[in-house]
Amino acid sequence: MSIPRHSYFEATARRRLAGLLDAGSFREILPPAESTPSPHLASLDLPGAFDDGVIVGSGRLAGKPVLVISQEGQFMGGAVGEIHGAKIVGLLRRAVAEKPAAVLFLIDSGGVRLHEANAGLIAISEIMRAVLATRAAGVPVLALVGGSCGAFGGMGIVAKLCSAILISEEGRLALSGPEVIETVAGVEEFDAKDRALVWRVTGGKHRYLMGDCAALVEDDIASFAAAAGAWLAGQQEAGPSLAALRATQTQLENRVAAYAAYRDGLQVWAALGVQNPESVPLLDRDSLVAIKEGLPT
Amino acid sequence: MNAPHPRNWDSLRQSRGRRLERAAAVGLGKAVPAERIVDLLEAVIQPGDRVCLEGNNQKQADFLSESLADCDPARINDLGMVQSVLALPSHVDLFERGLASRLDFSFSGPQGARLAKLVQQQRIEIGAIHTYLELFGRYFLDLTPNVALIAAQAADAEGNLYLGPNTEDTPAIVEATAFKGGIVIAQVNERLDKLPRVDVPADWVDFTVLAPKPNYIEPLFTRDPAQITEVQVLMAMMAIKGIYAEYGVTRLNHGIGFDTAAIELLLPTYAAELGLKGKICTHWALNPHPTLIPAIESGFVQSVHSFGSEVGMEAYVAARSDVFFTGADGSMRSNRAFSQTAGLYACDMFIGSTLQMDLAGNSSTATLGRITGFGGAPNMGSDPHGRRHASPAWLKAGREAAGPNAIRGRKLVVQMVESFREHMAPVFVEELDAWQLQKVMGADLPPIMIYGDDVSHIVTEEGIANLLLCRTPEEREQAIRGVAGFTPVGLARDQAMVENLRDRGIVRRAEDLGIDPRMASRDLLAARSVKDLVRWSGGLYNPPSRFRNW
Numbered sequence: 001m002s003i004p005r006h007s008y009f010e011a012t013a014r015r016r017l018a019g020l021l022d023a024g025s026f027r028e029i030l031p032p033a034e035s036t037p038s039p040h041l042a043s044l045d046l047p048g049a050f051d052d053g054v055i056v057g058s059g060r061l062a063g064k065p066v067l068v069i070s071q072e073g074q075f076m077g078g079a080v081g082e083i084h085g086a087k088i089v090g091l092l093r094r095a096v097a098e099k100p101a102a103v104l105f106l107i108d109s110g111g112v113r114l115h116e117a118n119a120g121l122i123a124i125s126e127i128m129r130a131v132l133a134t135r136a137a138g139v140p141v142l143a144l145v146g147g148s149c150g151a152f153g154g155m156g157i158v159a160k161l162c163s164a165i166l167i168s169e170e171g172r173l174a175l176s177g178p179e180v181i182e183t184v185a186g187v188e189e190f191d192a193k194d195r196a197l198v199w200r201v202t203g204g205k206h207r208y209l210m211g212d213c214a215a216l217v218e219d220d221i222a223s224f225a226a227a228a229g230a231w232l233a234g235q236q237e238a239g240p241s242l243a244a245l246r247a248t249q250t251q252l253e254n255r256v257a258a259y260a261a262y263r264d265g266l267q268v269w270a271a272l273g274v275q276n277p278e279s280v281p282l283l284d285r286d287s288l289v290a291i292k293e294g295l296p297t
Numbered sequence: 298m299n300a301p302h303p304r305n306w307d308s309l310r311q312s313r314g315r316r317l318e319r320a321a322a323v324g325l326g327k328a329v330p331a332e333r334i335v336d337l338l339e340a341v342i343q344p345g346d347r348v349c350l351e352g353n354n355q356k357q358a359d360f361l362s363e364s365l366a367d368c369d370p371a372r373i374n375d376l377g378m379v380q381s382v383l384a385l386p387s388h389v390d391l392f393e394r395g396l397a398s399r400l401d402f403s404f405s406g407p408q409g410a411r412l413a414k415l416v417q418q419q420r421i422e423i424g425a426i427h428t429y430l431e432l433f434g435r436y437f438l439d440l441t442p443n444v445a446l447i448a449a450q451a452a453d454a455e456g457n458l459y460l461g462p463n464t465e466d467t468p469a470i471v472e473a474t475a476f477k478g479g480i481v482i483a484q485v486n487e488r489l490d491k492l493p494r495v496d497v498p499a500d501w502v503d504f505t506v507l508a509p510k511p512n513y514i515e516p517l518f519t520r521d522p523a524q525i526t527e528v529q530v531l532m533a534m535m536a537i538k539g540i541y542a543e544y545g546v547t548r549l550n551h552g553i554g555f556d557t558a559a560i561e562l563l564l565p566t567y568a569a570e571l572g573l574k575g576k577i578c579t580h581w582a583l584n585p586h587p588t589l590i591p592a593i594e595s596g597f598v599q600s601v602h603s604f605g606s607e608v609g610m611e612a613y614v615a616a617r618s619d620v621f622f623t624g625a626d627g628s629m630r631s632n633r634a635f636s637q638t639a640g641l642y643a644c645d646m647f648i649g650s651t652l653q654m655d656l657a658g659n660s661s662t663a664t665l666g667r668i669t670g671f672g673g674a675p676n677m678g679s680d681p682h683g684r685r686h687a688s689p690a691w692l693k694a695g696r697e698a699a700g701p702n703a704i705r706g707r708k709l710v711v712q713m714v715e716s717f718r719e720h721m722a723p724v725f726v727e728e729l730d731a732w733q734l735q736k737v738m739g740a741d742l743p744p745i746m747i748y749g750d751d752v753s754h755i756v757t758e759e760g761i762a763n764l765l766l767c768r769t770p771e772e773r774e775q776a777i778r779g780v781a782g783f784t785p786v787g788l789a790r791d792q793a794m795v796e797n798l799r800d801r802g803i804v805r806r807a808e809d810l811g812i813d814p815r816m817a818s819r820d821l822l823a824a825r826s827v828k829d830l831v832r833w834s835g836g837l838y839n840p841p842s843r844f845r846n847w
Contacts, residue, residue, distance in 0.1 A: 007819070196847045282832070
């Protein structure tokens with residue numbers, strides 16, 4: 001056996017872009033030298049980053065022009081502050097004007113940067129609006145989730161507003177983070193230190209089995225690139241519609257009715273019809289995809 | 298001539314008989330119920346006895362240790378404890394409660410601070426701190442136990458013992474005790490009608506007791522690949538290219554740190570790309586490190602003999618009997634005494650880490666306020682002058698040290714350290730804490746783990762220092778300073794002399810070895826998580842829950 005050589009999970013935001021896009025095609029907008037660190041962090045005597053933890057720009061994916069956003073999970077957990085958010089919103093507005101083949105949104109974030117308070121919250125809501133506006137303009141927004149911070153809080157919502165999500169087993173997607181749930185509702189409700197449980201409830205395999213993501217990919221930058229290219233080839237952005245929203249609403253209501261009493265992904269997988277749910281965490285990607293495809297729909 | 302004073306030549310046997318009679322008199326046969334263990338210990342142990350309490354850094358006779366600590370100090374006292382490792386709180390309780398007064402041991406690990414306090418309060422008299430082989434050796438000379446309290450996996454009705462994969466120290470302890478009139482008491486995890494195999498025959502064992510809980514085993518050798526840093530990857534690349542490949546090291550032992558775990562995980566990737574498969578790292582004296590799984594699965598490793606086992610590796614080891622030592626029943630057999638002997642005499646290289654190193658290359662893991670001891674590192678991390686058989690690595694090292702006409706080879710003893718350890722404490726120092734510790738403890742010698750004159754190479758993030766090629770103490774000192782990074786010792790280097798040493802290949806940087814530090818990425822690791830290791834093993838490795846995130 002072999003382990004993929006370029007882990008997406010462990011790579012920096014820049015390394016992910018370098019591996020994802022066609023060689024030499026990436027052009028950064030507002031590179032570190034032209035950007036400024038967060039004034040809010042500076043006023044709190046906290047270290048800033050010249051790119052404020054997000055990289056935006058243009059490039060090509062399998063020959064097609066794309067705009068890209070890549071959050072750096074290793075800077076403040078990828079949290080969204082004012083400048084960080086403004087860079088993302090600006091990029092999405094550019095997409096509305098330029099109409100690239102797609103926007104690739106490499107999400108790696110715990111949500112709002114609490115240090116920036118309302119500025120961060122406003123930034124998140126602006127990102128949500130901009131994602132929907134981009135899709136309404138006929139430009140698909142593809143979320144890639146496989147970083148160490150996952151997609152939580154406001155960025156969990158943003159991920160679900162995108163046209164589709166590609167996720168790796170290591171990726172996580174949810175609204176409230178495990179520590180938040182434990183803090184608010186107690187360790188009896190959710191033990192955030194039980195990493196296995198965290199992944200069984202928020203991890204990529206669970207999200208994929210639940211149908212929340214378009215594809216499950218290996219933790220490998222090249223695999224993300226291939227999956228994004230394949231998704232792009234078959235994609236026509238229809239834009240958000242009332243009918244689609246109603247269908248999603250019904251689906252979510254059914255989900256609550258079916259699974260709300262369960263405590264663990266294992267129970268949900270059994271209810272979905274997975275034969276040996278306890279074997280799921282150790283299965284490789286291809287075996288899990290085969291199981292998913294064999295499930296009753 | 299006067300008639301010789303009549304002497305009793307079998308006092309040990311008579312004493313043994315009286316002890317067994319006392320046990321019988323209180324109604325105890327060979328299989329002792331757990332609730333009567335204190336009665337047994339008080340019947341067979343006498344004041345002033347030398348008692349061996351089995352326990353190493355892995356397997357522990359924890360039930361017997363706790364039970365001995367619960368005995369009445371009015372009946373049992375002044376014991377001299379001989380044991381490999383002082384690791385459990387109950388080990389130290391024996392001294393605090395007045396049951397024992399003397400201690401000969403090898404390693405103290407987590408109880409090092411409590412032990413140091415007792416020594417300073419003069420409530421414990423330390424005979425000596427040994428290496429494992431020295432201590433085992435003295436079991437057969439002047440420290441033979443009167444009573445041995447050991448741990449086994451299972452006993453049958455006759456008292457035969459099955460030791461399971463963690464054989465460890467048991468054979469050495471039992472042999473010394475059973476054949477010199479001593480009493481052997483074994484705690485077992487289960488009683489079986491038929492043992493998988495007999496590791497200790499029943500007539501060497503006097504009593505068995507079914508422990509309420511299975512004996513504790515520490516997963517000491519499990520290193521999570523997720524915690525390996527890119528600096529450690531760089532050091533591992535330098536070690537592989539600059540030492541393993543150049544000397545053709547085939548027989549070796551690794552320490553237990555993340556530095557050497559990084560080397561193990563680079564074998565199937567970086568070392569394979571350098572064409573080293575089959576040329577290095579084929580035969581090991583090593584516990585079954587989970588991080589060795591990818592190298593084994595890739596066909597790098599031909600044989601591994603182990604000191605003990607490792608929690609979770611049982612099924613994997615049993616399924617790879619061409620590589621590991623296993624019994625006819627299929628399960629692993631380890632043996633610390635034999636594996637240490639292999640590490641001392643049959644290995645061409647030892648590579649490990651340390652906490653402090655001085656300018657002569659002496660290294661120590663002792664820090665103020667803690668007595669940690671030595672374990673097996675000094676046996677493996679020393680050049681044995683008794684060695685006679687040659688190997689290419691041993692000869693090359695010997696000729697580097699003493700010229701082309703050298704009459705003996707040299708073992709490669711490699712210390713692999715980052716120049717700073719946690720909390721920015723410099724590893725390289727002008728004087729080891731060991732010297733101050735010696736004064737505080739009133740010891741004969743400072744507790745030096747590896748003597749500088751045994752060290753052949755030092756690997757840091759700054760490069761490799763080859764001490765074999767140094768011809769004067771000044772060169773040695775500058776070679777060490779030359780890889781000591783930004784520590785005060787490193788900053789005080791003589792720049793010109795270090796560059797001169799570099800020209801002579803005594804100090805080598807990554808670029809001197811043709812290694813681009815920017816290529817030192819975690820992507821080179823054959824496994825980046827414990828889950829990757831499980832997958833490499835085909836699901837046979839079953840890691841303890843604390844290492845799981847699934």
